[in-house]
Amino acid sequence: MTTLERNRTAATSDATSQLSIQAVLIRMKNEYYALPVVSIREIMRHRAYTPVPGAPPTLPGIISQRGTILPVVELRLLLGFEAKELTSSARYIMVQHNDIDMALTIEAVLDLIELPEAMIEPPPSALEPTRAALLRGIIQHEERLIAVLDLDAIIARLREEAH
């Protein structure tokens, strides 16, 4: 069992899980985001993906991970950022959520953090609505303002852009 799997198990079985969320802290541009550990299967170093002809920019290609073919999601584009060249800090976060497997392209993974659920506030009204719709909320954590990503909303956005 990997550290991530142990943490995920702990996050679901621990009685305190109702009060806090274990999440991976990630950086995109100069902003901080949190992705709940419960849906994360694995984190791996970014490598070139295989472009898929006819695919949209937010789902530009595929990678094979242990024999499973996963779509690559350009999370930066979904969040409204430009998808510039990635550095050696870039990672794929392999996510499984509601039977959907995907590899999120992330600029940098910083830490594993615990966020008190009660402290998560709705996204500020000044935030761009298309980005705010992908967030569960925001939280102040160790002097950082962190946006908590909502995987349901991310998958819904990916699907609705198809129509």
Add this chain to the structure above:
Amino acid sequence: MPRSTMLLAQTARRRYAIRRDDVLSIELIGEEGPGQHFDTRGNAYIGLELGTLIDSSDCSTQRRRRALLVSLRRRIIALLVDHVELVETEAPVALPPLLVERMQHPWSVAALMIEDDLIVQLDIRALARSALLQAASS
């Protein structure tokens, strides 16, 4: 494990797998490049670069080209590539459903591993139809 026989087409930058049955024939053409050509039976066909149809930066500098002839009703389209070979592979795997739902063009249908490379299997007939529409509108 079931095996498949596929064409492996090489453009300047990529390799693609193509079902052998989707290709009428494979011709070797010289320096004429894209444009109108005639196959060995005298049938006229339009030649278009496969690489640039998919990705404008995928431009070949090679002069001798292989033409994959695809028959669409009364038209024959030739998709030009650098190199093509017949390979026996594991059966292709369908693309992830999330990606299939989102495709802007129905050009890619599956993926397969060849020599440790993840290769996309193209629907060459769908690509030829798009190419024909593109050629007609330009």
